[in-house]
Amino acid sequence: MEQLMKDFFLFLSKNKALTKAAKKYGLRFGASRFVAGELTEDAVRVIKELNKKGLLVTIDYLGEFVETEQEANEKTEHSIATLEAIGREKLQSQLSLKMTSMGLDISDEVILRNMRRILDTAKKYDIFVTIDMEDYSRYQKTLDIFKMLKAEYDNVGTVLQAYLYRVADDVEDLNSLSPNLRLVKGAYKESPEVAFPEKKDVDENYKKIIKMHLLNGNYTAIASHDEAIIEYTKQIAKEHNIPNSQFEFQMLYGIKNDLHLKLAKEGYTFRVYVPYGNDWYGYFMRRLAERPANVAFVLKGMFK
Numbered sequence: 001m002e003q004l005m006k007d008f009f010l011f012l013s014k015n016k017a018l019t020k021a022a023k024k025y026g027l028r029f030g031a032s033r034f035v036a037g038e039l040t041e042d043a044v045r046v047i048k049e050l051n052k053k054g055l056l057v058t059i060d061y062l063g064e065f066v067e068t069e070q071e072a073n074e075k076t077e078h079s080i081a082t083l084e085a086i087g088r089e090k091l092q093s094q095l096s097l098k099m100t101s102m103g104l105d106i107s108d109e110v111i112l113r114n115m116r117r118i119l120d121t122a123k124k125y126d127i128f129v130t131i132d133m134e135d136y137s138r139y140q141k142t143l144d145i146f147k148m149l150k151a152e153y154d155n156v157g158t159v160l161q162a163y164l165y166r167v168a169d170d171v172e173d174l175n176s177l178s179p180n181l182r183l184v185k186g187a188y189k190e191s192p193e194v195a196f197p198e199k200k201d202v203d204e205n206y207k208k209i210i211k212m213h214l215l216n217g218n219y220t221a222i223a224s225h226d227e228a229i230i231e232y233t234k235q236i237a238k239e240h241n242i243p244n245s246q247f248e249f250q251m252l253y254g255i256k257n258d259l260h261l262k263l264a265k266e267g268y269t270f271r272v273y274v275p276y277g278n279d280w281y282g283y284f285m286r287r288l289a290e291r292p293a294n295v296a297f298v299l300k301g302m303f304k
């Protein structure tokens with residue numbers, strides 16, 4: 001039943017008509033638990049509150065799967081405006097983005113031009129940018145573009161997903177670039193030909209790549225709400241004398257907030273992923289798919 005619900009929400013996350021309708025009608029159905037708001041002002045207010053509590057942020061101007069160059073350019077402008085707001089307001093925030101919203105599916109020329117504009121602005125304000133990893137059909141392309149950009153910029157990183165069979169090879173392959181990587185379990189519906197279907201295998205592979213990347217001496221963001229994974233990371237760091245300055249924990253806005261503060265108080269670097277903007281629908285559906293119990297929030301939101 002849980003798997004069926006998961007598949008259903010991941011199916012809904014790709015529905016273009018619903019994505020369009022969601023943009024028009026604004027944050028609904030309890031989505032504001034996971035999304036900071038629709039406007040830059042909303043995001044700035046939320047980041048200031050988090051920073052005051054000692055939490056760092058990575059902000060994401062939501063968007064994915066644009067189809068025209070004009071839309072990709074508009075999304076790029078929004079991300080640039082977000083960077084300008086971080087700089088102007090002196091926020092302790094990085095930027096996260098999905099390259100499908102900057103033109104990844106359109107052409108190499110469009111995506112590279114837009115990414116260079118974003119990274120140039122980020123560099124001006126000394127802001128680090130993480131390229132989120134999307135579904136497997138964009139995986140190799142994302143890695144190829146990341147490698148090209150990493151050769152030109154030192155303020156860019158990307159994400160690797162532990163559910164992929166090939167991921168340990170990619171950790172090894174990228175090692176020569178000493179990249180700052182965010183490691184996650186993976187949020188998309190993938191075929192058993194490319195990804196572990198069983199959670200226990202994903203968890204084991206996740207531990208394996210966390211250890212590999214840390215022992216390779218690279219900066220590692222462990223982006224997970226799984227307390228067993230957090231304990232595992234602490235233990236590996238202790239056993240191998242890895243300083244706290246070589247890794248950080250990250251969680252999504254609205255999930256396990258108490259744990260954010262607890263880890264920060266224990267002296268770990270902690271970063272909250274804060275999404276905002278009107279293109280919230282796909283992101284929200286993936287959060288429901290991760291935990292169908294969240295549907296209770298949707299039902300509450302419907303009657304508000």
Ligand code: FDA
Pocket residue numbers: 131132133134159161184185186187188223224225226227250251252255256272273286287288290291294
């Ligand atoms: P797991 O799914 O095992 O959850 C552990 C526990 O956390 C659950 O038992 C529950 O208590 C809680 N929990 C998890 N998800 C929840 C939810 N939605 N609502 C309420 N509670 C929840 N993925 C991807 O494919 N590409 C990417 O670029 C990113 N980027 C990214 C950034 C950051 C900062 C985070 C934290 C996550 C991502 N992800 C991602 C998502 C990631 O792949 C994964 O889907 C989620 O983090 C859920 O997996 P966990 O590691 O939390 O473990």
